Amino acid sequence: MxxxxxxxxxALVTGVADDVGFAWHIAxxxxxxxxxLILASHPRVVSIVERFLNRDKSAESxxxxxxxxxxxxKALLGCDVACDTLADIPAAQREEKGYEGDVSIxxxxxxxxxxxxxxxxxxxxxxxxxxxxKPLPEVSRxxxxxxxxxxxxxxxxxxxAAEPLMRGxxxxxVGLSYLASVRAVPFYGGGMSSAKAALxxxxxxxxxxxxxxxxxxxxxxxGPYASRAARSIGNIGKMIDDTAVKSPLRRPIDPDDVAKxxxxxxxxxxxxxxxxxxxxxxxxxAMGAW
Numbered sequence: 001m002x003x004x005x006x007x008x009x010x011a012l013v014t015g016v017a018d019d020v021g022f023a024w025h026i027a028x029x030x031x032x033x034x035x036x037l038i039l040a041s042h043p044r045v046v047s048i049v050e051r052f053l054n055r056d057k058s059a060e061s062x063x064x065x066x067x068x069x070x071x072x073x074k075a076l077l078g079c080d081v082a083c084d085t086l087a088d089i090p091a092a093q094r095e096e097k098g099y100e101g102d103v104s105i106x107x108x109x110x111x112x113x114x115x116x117x118x119x120x121x122x123x124x125x126x127x128x129x130x131x132x133x134k135p136l137p138e139v140s141r142x143x144x145x146x147x148x149x150x151x152x153x154x155x156x157x158x159x160x161a162a163e164p165l166m167r168g169x170x171x172x173x174v175g176l177s178y179l180a181s182v183r184a185v186p187f188y189g190g191g192m193s194s195a196k197a198a199l200x201x202x203x204x205x206x207x208x209x210x211x212x213x214x215x216x217x218x219x220x221x222x223g224p225y226a227s228r229a230a231r232s233i234g235n236i237g238k239m240i241d242d243t244a245v246k247s248p249l250r251r252p253i254d255p256d257d258v259a260k261x262x263x264x265x266x267x268x269x270x271x272x273x274x275x276x277x278x279x280x281x282x283x284x285x286a287m288g289a290w
Contacts, residue, residue, distance in 0.1 A: 129190030223281030
């Protein structure tokens with residue numbers, strides 16, 4: 001039996017884009033533990049995620065761990081985390097599919113408030129760079145700043161918007177990072193290494209401010225995994241193979257490993273853990289070059 005009970009808690013999971021990524025698996029583990037789920041996806045992928053949530057072809061991917069049934073969500077909302085308010089969404093973009101209504105962070109949080117009087121868990125699984133294929137010396141200023149805005153600042157913006165719904169709930173905020181935040185990974189391009197470093201620094205800062213309200217803020221730094229998004233980052237296959245050979249545990253990771261650690265950070269098992277970065281990479285981060 002699962003040793004965690006999140007009954008009565010509401011989790012807002014951002015960044016769900018498919019049924020194989022970290023966010024999808026995290027959502028499944030949170031619900032298996034009893035949490036109600038609200039998913040927030042980029043407006044352009046909401047219709048895709050809807051298919052994964054409803055079509056028969058994806059039924060197997062919706063099966064929850066521990067024999068807890070099938071993934072069911074209270075709502076799937078569009079949210080462009082690059083935009084704090086409706087005014088930040090360019091007029092031309094508002095004409096695009098998925099951008100009907102207010103899909104800014106403020107607009108998303110207003111819809112969350114209609115669905116639930118409180119939020120207990122906030123998962124930040126958002127990362128994007130328009131120039132991910134470019135090595136750092138070739139990244140434009142705009143590309144770099146976009147990576148920072150979407151991949152790191154959005155944690156602060158989402159927490160700021162969600163905090164009124166978290167008051168009195170002793171909430172948990174968890175973001176996802178990668179080893180390039182502290183080590184040179186040359187092919188991790190588009191300014192994403194800097195964005196992940198900023199994400200981890202911001203999480204430590206937020207831990208102080210959130211702690212005043214009893215909330216905890218932590219980061220999970222995941223090892224390489226061949227999600228759809230990761231396929232645009234260098235040679236993901238080699239990254240996975242290197243982890244399997246050079247990590248102390250001599251094996252790659254899978255998304256369930258990450259989801260279990262996030263579940264721990266959202267549970268009563270980690271009530272005094274905050275401002276931390278936990279590595280889920282089979283120990284690869286502890287190794288030197290060899």
